[in-house]
Amino acid sequence: MLGFLIQRLLQAVAVMVVISALVFVGVFAIGNPIDVLIAPDATQDIRLDTIRRYGFDQPLWKQYLNFVTSLVQGDFGRSFVFNMPVLQLILSRLPATLELTLVAVIGATIIGVPLGMYAGYRPNAVASRAIMGASVLGFSLPTFWIGILFIMGFAVELGWLPAGGRGDTVEAWGIQWSVLTLNGWSHLVLPALTLSLFRMALMIRMARAGMREAMLSDYVRFARAQGISDGKVIFGHVLKNISIPLVTVFGLELAATMAFAVVTETIFSWPGLGKLIIDSIQSLDRPVMVAYLMLVAFLFIMINFSVDIAYAALDPRVRSGRT
Amino acid sequence: MTAALEVRGLKTHFFTRSGAVKAVDGVDLTIERGRVLGLVGESGSGKSVTGLSILGLIDHPGRIVEGSVKLDGQELVGLDRDAARRVRGRRIAMIFQDPMMTLNPVLRVGTQMSMALRAHETVSNDTARERSVRALSRVGLPTPEQCLAAYPHQLSGGMRQRVAIAIALLHSPSVIVADEPTTALDVSIQGQILQEMQRLGAETGVALVWITHDLAVVSSLAHDIAVMYAGRIVEHGPTADVLAQPRHPYTRGLLDSVPGEAKPGEKLAQIPGSIPALIDLPPGCAFRARCSRASGACEAMPEIAEIGGRLARCFHPLEAA
Numbered sequence: 001m002l003g004f005l006i007q008r009l010l011q012a013v014a015v016m017v018v019i020s021a022l023v024f025v026g027v028f029a030i031g032n033p034i035d036v037l038i039a040p041d042a043t044q045d046i047r048l049d050t051i052r053r054y055g056f057d058q059p060l061w062k063q064y065l066n067f068v069t070s071l072v073q074g075d076f077g078r079s080f081v082f083n084m085p086v087l088q089l090i091l092s093r094l095p096a097t098l099e100l101t102l103v104a105v106i107g108a109t110i111i112g113v114p115l116g117m118y119a120g121y122r123p124n125a126v127a128s129r130a131i132m133g134a135s136v137l138g139f140s141l142p143t144f145w146i147g148i149l150f151i152m153g154f155a156v157e158l159g160w161l162p163a164g165g166r167g168d169t170v171e172a173w174g175i176q177w178s179v180l181t182l183n184g185w186s187h188l189v190l191p192a193l194t195l196s197l198f199r200m201a202l203m204i205r206m207a208r209a210g211m212r213e214a215m216l217s218d219y220v221r222f223a224r225a226q227g228i229s230d231g232k233v234i235f236g237h238v239l240k241n242i243s244i245p246l247v248t249v250f251g252l253e254l255a256a257t258m259a260f261a262v263v264t265e266t267i268f269s270w271p272g273l274g275k276l277i278i279d280s281i282q283s284l285d286r287p288v289m290v291a292y293l294m295l296v297a298f299l300f301i302m303i304n305f306s307v308d309i310a311y312a313a314l315d316p317r318v319r320s321g322r323t
Numbered sequence: 324m325t326a327a328l329e330v331r332g333l334k335t336h337f338f339t340r341s342g343a344v345k346a347v348d349g350v351d352l353t354i355e356r357g358r359v360l361g362l363v364g365e366s367g368s369g370k371s372v373t374g375l376s377i378l379g380l381i382d383h384p385g386r387i388v389e390g391s392v393k394l395d396g397q398e399l400v401g402l403d404r405d406a407a408r409r410v411r412g413r414r415i416a417m418i419f420q421d422p423m424m425t426l427n428p429v430l431r432v433g434t435q436m437s438m439a440l441r442a443h444e445t446v447s448n449d450t451a452r453e454r455s456v457r458a459l460s461r462v463g464l465p466t467p468e469q470c471l472a473a474y475p476h477q478l479s480g481g482m483r484q485r486v487a488i489a490i491a492l493l494h495s496p497s498v499i500v501a502d503e504p505t506t507a508l509d510v511s512i513q514g515q516i517l518q519e520m521q522r523l524g525a526e527t528g529v530a531l532v533w534i535t536h537d538l539a540v541v542s543s544l545a546h547d548i549a550v551m552y553a554g555r556i557v558e559h560g561p562t563a564d565v566l567a568q569p570r571h572p573y574t575r576g577l578l579d580s581v582p583g584e585a586k587p588g589e590k591l592a593q594i595p596g597s598i599p600a601l602i603d604l605p606p607g608c609a610f611r612a613r614c615s616r617a618s619g620a621c622e623a624m625p626e627i628a629e630i631g632g633r634l635a636r637c638f639h640p641l642e643a644a
Binding site: 124217218219221222223224225226227228229232236237240241244314315316317 | 378380383405408409410411412413416417419420421424425426427428429430431438439442443474476477487490491
């Protein structure tokens with residue numbers, strides 16, 4: 001088990017190194033960053049001075065080395081636009097995205113998995129067909145459209161819920177959270193629901209497929225031949241087996257939702273990372289883009305790492321395997 | 324004395340889009356306590372469906388349409404879901420073919436055994452453990468304690484099948500239906516399991532229905548043999564008689580297909596053709612298209628009748644040699 005963890009950790013480090021190289025090439029080595037940094041009418045002196053200050057006169061490998069060294073030290077540079085340390089800027093926006101995606105993905109799982117399991121257990125029931133039909137909608141309706149529709153329905157027409165923003169926040173562990181206030185929740189519900197519909201549909205499909213397959217498997221047949229009731233077969237035998245693919249999807253979706261909540265955040269003017277990255281791309285705020293990309297890569301790796309650990313906890317064959 | 328298991332006129336049909344598949348179409352079986360019945364047939368003859376029907380494990384779109392299954396005199400067909408569940412595993416158990424698949428891969432053997440115990444009894448953890456250990460040592464597993472803590476993938480195929488047998492024996496059932504339990508095992512392990520089952524049958528008095536396509540297995544284990552073809556029993560009698568002097572042409576064909584007595588290089592005997600599709604089966608003997616003795620009379624279904632000390636379903640049975 002320890003060997004397994006160490007191996008995964010080393011892989012994670014290797015991936016981070018590759019990502020940093022890609023990000024460096026993509027953001028720093030292509031195009032001329034000087035043109036963004038200084039005004040077009042700046043003098044040659046200012047120009048040379050800026051080049052020297054940012055190290056653009058040095059060979060590429062040395063620039064990369066400097067880049068990595070400062071990354072490791074936690075120095076992502078300063079935002080050109082906000083003129084504050086990037087790390088601080090991102091961390092100030094992260095909680096908003098974090099709570100939005102966590103609520104969306106966890107909600108999708110809590111609702112989607114039981115629905116999918118039921119649809120897999122009773123594939124011919126009317127309710128199951130309704131669930132599967134609804135999941136097709138969840139898959140195919142575009143997020144921005146659902147978001148706009150929700151705003152029109154619940155915020156404009158009915159006036160039940162606010163159309164955007166984060167609402168009241170409460171500070172906990174030095175960070176502002178909306179999930180801790182009722183007003184915050186009323187702001188959170190619509191964007192979280194918008195974001196979770198696709199994930200819910202995915203969870204329903206996955207849970208149903210797993211359930212269908214498991215119910216036909218020999219171990220379920222054997223368990224039923226032992227006189228174990230269907231409820232105990234499902235929760236005692238099947239659930240742990242079908243959790244394995246569900247955990248994978250949960251992890252991937254958590255990371256993907258966090259990284260790409262852009263559309264939903266924009267529609268509901270949710271002040272999260274997605275909005276920040278869109279703004280910084282428009283203003284060519286390179287340090288922010290770099291830090292964001294590195295952060296997203298880091299999140300993916302950490303989540304995959306956790307998924308691997310969850311695998312090992314769920315499946316004894318992974319634990320004792322030589323992989 | 325009531326038989327441990329008595330099956331009468333059992334019909335299990337599967338209602339598919341293209342019509343009813345008559346997988347089991349009128350099967351009669353009787354097994355006394357402590358006896359072993361070998362249920363033999365090709366793939367698709369309906370022998371596994373017969374086994375599942377006896378336990379009431381037929382799923383949609385299949386259904387028992389007719390017949391009776393009596394366990395120690397109690398009718399099982401038509402029991403409600405919960406009553407049927409209370410019988411399964413406690414008074415009648417089943418073992419399946421592939422021990423790789425029948426144990427849940429993500430649960431320890433001990434967990435699975437205590438779940439099987441608790442399906443019918445309320446027992447403390449200690450009692451569950453103690454009874455599991457006893458069941459495992461009874462099926463000849465040398466280190467039952469270790470076995471309980473193991474996951475299925477840590478055990479060999481033979482050990483897994485022993486675990487499955489131990490689970491089947493937990494509640495001391497009257498009948499065990501074994502659906503090709505040795506087919507997936509090595510020949511040497513197969514022999515051990517057969518011996519173990521023979522011993523357990525004699526010790527516990529459990530009646531055993533041994534479903535297989537392997538005549539060699541049946542000949543060494545079963546007291547009686549029932550040969551199935553296209554959803555019906557075609558020959559049923561004491562193993563020694565049936566194997567030495569088969570009366571139904573299909574049984575003869577099966578026996579000739581065993582390559583044991585053929586000389587190398589010689590053409591192997593085989594039954595021409597293959598088992599007919601069970602959907603829209605024409606009336607009459609299902610075997611007649613493959614039978615060398617078939618005549619016009621075979622276009623009606625022959626009744627199963629006593630001949631030479633066993634039952635056979637044929638208008639033109641083979642003569643005693």
